[in-house]
Amino acid sequence: MSEVGDQHQPDFIDQALGSLDRVLDVFHDRVLRPLLLVGRIAAYSLIIVLASFVLIIALIVGLLRLLDVYLFAGHVWISYLLIGGASLAVGLIIWRRRNPVSLRKP
DSSP, rough: OHHHHHHHHHHHHHHHHHHHHHHHHHIIIIIIIHHHHHHHHHHHHHHHHHHHHHHHHHHHHHHHHIIIIIIIIIIIHHHHHHHHHHHHHHHHHHHHHHHGGGGGGG
């Protein structure tokens, strides 16, 4: 009688662990994987945005120094005027492309 009980015990444990494994797999696939994906997207997008800000600022500083040294030596105000005008033009283009609040769809 004890041999029958000993053979039944591992089957019950195997079934219990198998069902627990399936439940954890479903939980991982439906809950954890999307959360990890959203976290990765947020982290990588933040890194890309910050790196692009640093790159844009470095390019503007480099352009300002290039204009000041080679084109308008001694007249730094002309370099500032050109950079400011270019920034204003970009800002106006972005402003024209925006959607007013009253025209947005809810």
